[in-house]
Amino acid sequence: xxxxxxxxxxxxxxxxxxxxxxxxxxxxxxxxxxxxxxxxxxxxxxxxxxxxxxxxxxxxxxxxxxxxxxxxxxxx
Amino acid sequence: xxxxxxxxxxxxxxxxxxxxxxxxxxxxxxxxxxxxxxxxxxxxxxxxxxxxxxxxxxxxxxxxxxxxxxxxxxxxxxxxxxxxxxxxxxxxxxxxxxxxxxxxxxxxxxxxxxxxxxxxxxxxxxxxxxxxxxxxxxxxxxxxxxxxxxxxxxxxxxxxxxxxxxxxxxxxxxxxxxxxxxxxxxxxxxxxxxxxxxxxxxxxxxxxxxxxxxxxxxxxxxxxxxxxxxxxxxxxxxxxxxxxxxxxxxxxxxxxxxxxxxxxxxxxxxxxxxxxxxxxxxxxxxxxxxxxxxxxxxxxxxxxxxxxxxxxxxxxxxxxxxxxxxxxxxxxxxxxxxxxxxxxxxxxxxxxxxxxxxxxxxxxxxxxxxxxxxxxxxxxxxxxxxxxxxxxxxxxxxxxxxxxxxxxxxxxxxxxxxxxxxxxxxxxxxxxxxxxxxxxxxxxxxxxxxxxxxxxxxxxxxxxxxxxxxxxxxxxxxxxxxxxxxxxxxxxxxxxxxxxxxxxxxxxxxxxxxxxxxxxxxxxxxxxxxxxxxxxxxxxxxxxxxxxxxxxxxxxxxxxxxxxxxxxxxxxxxxx
Numbered sequence: 001x002x003x004x005x006x007x008x009x010x011x012x013x014x015x016x017x018x019x020x021x022x023x024x025x026x027x028x029x030x031x032x033x034x035x036x037x038x039x040x041x042x043x044x045x046x047x048x049x050x051x052x053x054x055x056x057x058x059x060x061x062x063x064x065x066x067x068x069x070x071x072x073x074x075x076x
Numbered sequence: 077x078x079x080x081x082x083x084x085x086x087x088x089x090x091x092x093x094x095x096x097x098x099x100x101x102x103x104x105x106x107x108x109x110x111x112x113x114x115x116x117x118x119x120x121x122x123x124x125x126x127x128x129x130x131x132x133x134x135x136x137x138x139x140x141x142x143x144x145x146x147x148x149x150x151x152x153x154x155x156x157x158x159x160x161x162x163x164x165x166x167x168x169x170x171x172x173x174x175x176x177x178x179x180x181x182x183x184x185x186x187x188x189x190x191x192x193x194x195x196x197x198x199x200x201x202x203x204x205x206x207x208x209x210x211x212x213x214x215x216x217x218x219x220x221x222x223x224x225x226x227x228x229x230x231x232x233x234x235x236x237x238x239x240x241x242x243x244x245x246x247x248x249x250x251x252x253x254x255x256x257x258x259x260x261x262x263x264x265x266x267x268x269x270x271x272x273x274x275x276x277x278x279x280x281x282x283x284x285x286x287x288x289x290x291x292x293x294x295x296x297x298x299x300x301x302x303x304x305x306x307x308x309x310x311x312x313x314x315x316x317x318x319x320x321x322x323x324x325x326x327x328x329x330x331x332x333x334x335x336x337x338x339x340x341x342x343x344x345x346x347x348x349x350x351x352x353x354x355x356x357x358x359x360x361x362x363x364x365x366x367x368x369x370x371x372x373x374x375x376x377x378x379x380x381x382x383x384x385x386x387x388x389x390x391x392x393x394x395x396x397x398x399x400x401x402x403x404x405x406x407x408x409x410x411x412x413x414x415x416x417x418x419x420x421x422x423x424x425x426x427x428x429x430x431x432x433x434x435x436x437x438x439x440x441x442x443x444x445x446x447x448x449x450x451x452x453x454x455x456x457x458x459x460x461x462x463x464x465x466x467x468x469x470x471x472x473x474x475x476x477x478x479x480x481x482x483x484x485x486x487x488x489x490x491x492x493x494x495x496x497x498x499x500x501x502x503x504x505x506x507x508x509x510x511x512x513x514x515x516x517x518x519x520x521x522x523x524x525x526x527x528x529x530x531x532x533x534x535x536x537x538x539x540x541x542x543x544x545x546x547x548x549x550x551x552x553x554x555x556x557x558x559x560x561x562x563x564x565x566x567x568x569x570x571x572x573x574x575x576x577x578x579x580x581x582x583x584x585x586x587x588x589x590x591x592x593x594x595x596x597x598x599x600x601x602x603x604x605x606x607x608x609x610x611x612x613x614x615x616x617x618x619x620x621x622x623x624x625x626x627x628x629x630x631x632x633x634x635x636x637x638x639x640x641x642x643x644x645x646x647x648x649x650x651x652x
Contacts, residue, residue: 028285035284047205049148056143056230061311 122276122284127225128269131298133239133259136519137306143230144239144303145260145352150226151208153177153199157188159218169216173199176210202226227253229352231307234314237365238305238344238464238517241352257355257363259303259517261465266521269298297524304340304519304532309333309643313343316638317613321347324618324631330367330496331635332612333643336504336601339513340532341462342609342643368462371470371493372614375581376413376430376563376628377597378489381502382438383423384550385450388542391441394549397422400433408484410436413580427554428562430578436484444475444483451486453541454502462497462515470494489581500612503576503599506551507607509544551575556604566633569602569641576600576611576636578628583617593617596631602640608647611639 057063104112134141153173160166170184177200184199191197203211208221227242229235240258254268255261272295276284313331321329333343346366350358364370386392403417404410410432412418418431426434439447451457457472471493473482478491485491497515504513521530540547555575558564563578579597582589597614601607613632620626 028279028283031285031287032283043205046149049146053143053146053148053228053230057232059142060231060234061307062232062234062314065311065315 120277121288122278122282124274124276126272126274126295128271128295129225129297130227130242130269131267131524132300133267134300134302135235135305135307135310136302137308141302142307144235144305144307145227145229147225147227149223150202152201152222152224153203153207153211154220154222155184155188155197155199156195156218156220157192157197158195160188165218169219172214172216173211173219176207176214177203227353232353233349233351234307234310235305236349236352236355237346237367238303238310238341239352241355243355258365258464259301262463263301263518266301267298269524270296272296299524299529300522301518302520302522303517304335304342305344305517306342308646309639310343310345312642312646313611313639314345314347314349316635316642317345317347317615320615320631320635324615324624324626325622326615326619326631327617328366329615329635330370330612331614331639332367332496332500333639334500334504334515334610334612336507336513336607336610338532339501339504339515340519341515341517343639344517365464365466367496368464368467369495371468371495372595372616373492373581373584374489374494374499375579375595375597376432376489377499377577377579377599378492378494379427379430379435379487380506380550380555380577381451381454381456382435382442382447382487383427383554384506384542384546385447385453386438386442387423387546387549389442389446389450391446392423392438394423394553398426398434398437400426400431400437403433405433405436405484408436408481410484424554424557427577428557430558430563432488435487439483439485439487442483442487444478447483447486448472448475451492454505456492456494456498456502460495460497460501460515463517467497468495470498489579496612496614499597499599500610503601503612504610505541506547506555507601507610508547510540510542510547512539512541551601551607552604555600559600563627563629564598564600564633566629567598567600567636567640569637569644571641572602572644573604574600574602574637574640575604575607576633578633580627580629592620594620594626596626596628598628598632598636600636602644609640609643611636611643613639 130147132143133145135144155169157166160169166185166188167181170181170188173179173184174181179200187199188197211219211221229239229241238258240255240260242253242260243256244253255264260267272293275288275291277286277288279285313333317329317331320326329347331343331345332341334341344367346364348362350362355363387394397420400412400418400421402419403412403415412432413430416429418429418434421429421431421434425431426438442450451472457470459467459469482491501513501515505511516532519532520528523529552575555577556573558577559567559574564576567574567576576598577600579595581595581597583593583595585593595614595616596618599610599612601610613635615631615635618626618631625631
């Protein structure tokens with residue numbers, strides 16, 4: 001009886017230990033993935049920002065005026 | 077006996093050894109505790125500084141407001157020559173980078189060779205996402221990617237003087253850039269945000285596996301500001317002014333468009349201007365926003381202000397007639413513009429024909445005290461408080477410093493200096509029926525999470541500086557006549573009734589007026605019944621030698637007309 005109990009305790013402790021290590025590793029892995037996703041999200045946001053700035057440059061009233069004036073000039 | 081002595085010595089030795097160990101233990105655990113705790117903490121943690129994103133500056137045009145200034149991150153590829161070490165590594169790395177960046181390997185080698193002892197040699201700035209991924213995948217020793225915020229100004233020179241620019245901080249230890257001009261400087265505290273620090277728990281490869289939330293401080297991005305400026309109206313003003321400056325080979329020019337009911341500045345142009353992204357390439361004079369920093373003698377555009385003050389205080393009446401000395405006021409040595417000779421003139425006629433002698437006599441009727449107070453009432457001699465840095469107050473000397481001539485000179489805009497913003501505000505007061513307005517540039521402030529924290533409402537005007545009927549008479553009766561029949565015919569609009577006043581002021585050189593350099597100005601508004609905007613135009617030193625004219629009516633009034641016509645059409649079409 002006492003041997004069984006000992007085996008059970010050792011087994012239980014081992015399982016708890018393995019479980020704890022596994023959960024810790026999983027947690028670290030998930031956190032790392034989460035950070036990568038955040039960085040990736042930031043990158044995408046920056047790319048979007050870059051495109052928006054490009055668009056704003058194209059919609060600059062000065063640029064539009066130049067285009068309109070150029071189009072209005074009669075062909076030689 | 078001998079053995080006993082050996083035992084004693086050994087005991088003493090052991091005591092000494094344990095004593096030393098104990099002392100070492102005490103030294104490490106107590107004296108050096110902080111150091112080792114810090115080292116242990118550092119080995120388990122990684123720290124990253126989080127730079128906040130500087131707030132955006134938007135205009136109030138369009139549906140959502142156009143971006144006038146915004147920050148975005150750029151990635152810079154750099155090489156650490158010390159880490160690369162041997163020249164063979166330099167060649168190898170350069171060859172690898174050549175394929176990714178499209179820059180010649182020899183060029184990269186040259187860059188590295190020039191700074192062999194440096195730890196940072198910039199190779200390429202603003203790389204694409206694909207290039208970044210290729211560099212990371214190549215895992216090159218001694219090559220890194222640095223990410224930094226960069227400020228963009230999509231409108232370029234169009235709004236340069238209003239938006240301003242950012243540059244190096246005055247503090248050499250601070251790598252940040254701060255606003256050095258325009259709204260960037262005036263609203264630095266709102267735009268800059270606060271820096272954050274992230275503390276990560278790391279594994280043995282220093283990969284983050286957790287966040288130390290107690291020690292981490294999140295960065296807070298700067299607030300964004302929405303300006304009252306409308307880029308479309310700004311473009312109308314800039315293109316019209318630039319065209320005229322080129323046509324008359326003038327030195328510089330200023331144009332302001334203001335809502336007279338709120339004091340909101342819809343456009344502010346100062347030429348020559350510059351591209352804020354490359355502000356360091358231009359000479360200092362171009363960086364100055366002449367609309368707020370440069371005082372000038374206003375000349376005849378000052379006359380309606382004095383007339384309004386004199387009428388309001390009862391020194392003259394709207395039907396009064398003044399004898400204009402047939403062209404020369406000998407006692408005070410005052411002549412008329414372009415040698416004109418006028419006899420008896422009404423107040424309206426004095427403004428219409430821009431009579432200096434008539435104005436001098438109005439000044440005499442007012443007397444020093446009333447003239448000073450009347451002019452001061454319109455805000456001259458004091459800053460307007462416009463939210464831009466470096467505003468000049470102009471010059472309005474106290475009456476004790478006036479000569480006996482001053483009371484005859486100030487009414488036609490001599491012996492006084494004003495800024496463009498001051499004049500525009502004074503005419504806005506006339507346009508809105510005599511109520512005070514404060515020129516301003518910011519319409520709203522939006523915090524980093526999108527909440528509007530400040531909104532400049534269309535305030536209802538309280539109180540009057542002059543009687544509404546006087547302001548109305550000056551605008552609708554006198555100044556419309558200037559445009560219809562007087563010196564400002566070139567400012568007449570097809571669809572609306574414009575009003576305004578021309579000004580042609582001598583520029584003093586070495587303390588004396590000459591007959592070559594002038595400031596040609598026009599300021600007014602439209603429509604006359606309920607003015608929607610007030611426009612100020614001033615062109616400095618048009619080339620008289622061209623023979624095309626140099627007066628305010630000839631040089632500045634057509635610019636006013638173009639700006640006003642386009643602006644009113646735009647406001648009408650856009651339903652504003």
